[in-house]
Amino acid sequence: MSDRDSPTASQLIQCIAQTEDRAAFRQLFGYFAPRIKAYLLRLGANAAQAEDVAQETMLTVWRKAASFEPAKADAATWIFTIARNRRIDVLRRERYPTLSDEGQDQRPDDAPLADETIGVTERQRLLQKAVAALPADQAEVVRLSFFEDRPHSEIERALGIPLGTVKSRLRLAMTRLRKVMGEE
């Protein structure tokens, strides 16, 4: 969400957390539900499943808005992880093993991502630029990792390149992207 005059997605989530603001939720839904649906379609879900996961994800956003930590993650990242987990719930009928909320309380000193002088939203924009600037072959394996529901050994087959090459491209891509995310 980049329109400068409207509230950011992160602010909308905080409005939902504080006042159960339905107008804010409607705006967030309008932006993210179609993107979650697109994400599911890219991963091979049918339209009904994609709608279903988009609905379930957004319902979780509504209910868990208070647990969103704007200093730690941007809205798109938080929503991505919910959509990822809901997809596995709905399509594989399995609960995806994630970091436990309970454990989280015992790790208050986990470093925030990168330096705090640039906001998480700004960093997201830099990251998108960095992905766009990756060499085409590296960008392709990164996208396939997120948008193909299959192991890297099969990505190898899809691209017709050896597994070692897939892995080294991923490693190169992550090295470049980490620079943007404030490491190295």
Add this chain to the structure above:
Amino acid sequence: MAMPKHHPNDETLLAYSSGNLAQGFALTVSTHLGFCADCRHRTAEMEQLGGALLDELSPAPMDDAAWNAIAARLDEAPTVSTAPTVPQEAAAWPRELTPYLPGPTLPWRALVPGVRHVTLPVGIPKRGNVRLVRIAPDKAVGVHGHTGREMTVVLEGGFSDVLGHYGPGDFMELDEGVEHEPVTPPSSHCICLIAVESPLRFRGFLARLLQPILGL
């Protein structure tokens, strides 16, 4: 707690972050994350990449009725799931693992003298299995090879093999074709979480005899 020394590599962590790992493998990774601040940080970065990619997807329009359908559900009371009782012996293990244990007590069964195991109700492809394995002190598990991927995370104690020493939180991934022979130290037992994609292959006469019993 000392930080782990052996970590998942970038490919494995990216597969985990993108939701691309089978449940059993994802559980070994999330259990490692319970031990490892560095890898929690790496995972957060990869999820941020997922967020950036989600954000720039071309939207697929929702059904006309979608907003009304969800608006009608906003007042529904969410189903509250209660946290499962954690077995006493698992009290110090990461909370990432405990919801996947089979119940409030762990039904350990003997595999061979000095080795006990519990199978976890967790998904894994190709007739593989996910289990806790408890190995007595000063025990060699036997040379074995792998017909599929294996991911292991140490929960208590440790073991050594040709690749080095593995202690609490350490993560080990073995690919097809790798052979190794883990050995526990004389002074302490070892408990590991092990996810294997397909049965292990043991070498040697005794190992072949044991294989059907081990079901490894």
